[in-house]
Amino acid sequence: MIPAQFDYVAPATVDDAVRELADAGDDGKVIAGGQSLLPVLRMRLAAPSKLIDIGRIPELRGIREDGDHLVIGAMTTHYEVQRDPLVREHALLLALATDTVADPQVRHRGTFGGSLAHADVAGDLPAPALAMDAVMVVAGMDGRRSVPASEFFVDFFTTAMSPAELLVEVRVPKYTGWRSHYEKFNRVAQSWSMVGVAAMVRTEGESIAEARIGLTNMASVPVRARAVEEALVGQAATTENIKAAAQHAANDTSPTSDGNADGEYRSHLARVLTGRALTAAIG
The missing domain is CATH 3.30.465.10 (Uridine Diphospho-n-acetylenolpyruvylglucosamine Reductase; domain 3)
Incomplete structure (x- = not known):
């Protein structure tokens, strides 16, 4: 499908881009790499009157x-x-x-x-x-x-x-020296995550001193798995402790159900992938 007609501008500075946005109001759209916006334009799910290309700033x-x-x-x-x-x-x-x-x-x-x-x-x-x-x-x-x-x-x-x-x-x-891993589950290559887990840990000797875990697609926004983080701190970095902490991954989340997975399955994935991400991060 061909996008609806629009005006195109390519400002050279941030100030110019902001002015163009302000002039366009709700009818303006910023285009950067275009990997998300162009498909939406082609399907006419969006029809802005002006595109502001920030690629030349x-x-x-x-x-x-x-x-x-x-x-x-x-x-x-x-x-x-x-x-x-x-x-x-x-x-x-x-x-x-x-x-x-x-x-x-x-x-x-x-x-x-x-x-x-x-x-x-x-x-x-x-x-x-x-x-x-x-x-x-x-x-x-x-x-x-x-x-x-x-x-x-x-x-x-x-x-x-x-x-x-x-x-x-x-x-x-900066998280210099932290151990990290990102684990995601998707049905086919190049598709969006059904669930993803971003895990970082800082160890002191054989123990976990700090942990930070973010969850993809477990609510309408990314969320922190704080119950898992709290369960890990001060614990020995063992497989048993990681598995036990990972069981809290879906706490306080609200995963949606759609054509890819229902909420219950996403909660299961969050627990499994959190365990995998932490195991891979700690090594």
């Missing part, structure tokens, strides 16, 4: 250190996140989760910020961002503001950004 690309944080530009591609040495050293969970996103073609075009702003509950990057306490920096007509990941995801395909705001960068705390 240099400020939105790249990965850098800023003290005890990594700063990832919103237009940085999945491919770049996968292979960046700073991400591998200080935020390994992001690299591992990005490895599972779609296929190489999508990872070369799709963007880190675009995936987060899309806020698909089955997307693979929101749960790691939540587990890592990432902070989204968004720009609007009144300037820039920082939104913690715990407040950024509001509902299905809905974030805390207004229609006139643009995601500029993501600030990720």
Whole structure:
């Protein structure tokens, strides 16, 4: 199907992009890598009057250190996140989760910020961002503001950004030396996660000192498996303790039922995949 007619602009700065968004109002859409938006346009599930292409704004690309944080530009591609040495050293969970996103073609075009702003509950990057306490920096007509990941995801395909705001960068705390793994379950290659588990642990000797676990597709937004985290802290890193803690993975979640899986099955998957993710992370 051919998309509905729209105007196209390609601003060169963040300020210009924000002004274009403000002028367009609810009829404007930002296009980054286009991997989520273009299929929606072709199916006419969205018909914006104006597309604002942010692909020509240099400020939105790249990965850098800023003290005890990594700063990832919103237009940085999945491919770049996968292979960046700073991400591998200080935020390994992001690299591992990005490895599972779609296929190489999508990872070369799709963007880190675009995936987060899309806020698909089955997307693979929101749960790691939540587990890592990432902070989204968004720009609007009144300037820039920082939104913690715990407040950024509001509902299905809905974030805390207004229609006139643009995601500029993501600030990720460094977790140097933490052990990480991302485990997902999907029916066929390249499909969205039925359930995914983003797990990070910090060990001291044979014991687990800290744990952070984010769940994909277990509610209308990514959620933390806090009951599992609490059950792990101070425990020996044994298979038995991991299995026992993983049984709490579905606590305080509200998985939906759809054509891929019902809520009860998703709860089962969360427990199984949490055990696998933690076992793989700890090694």
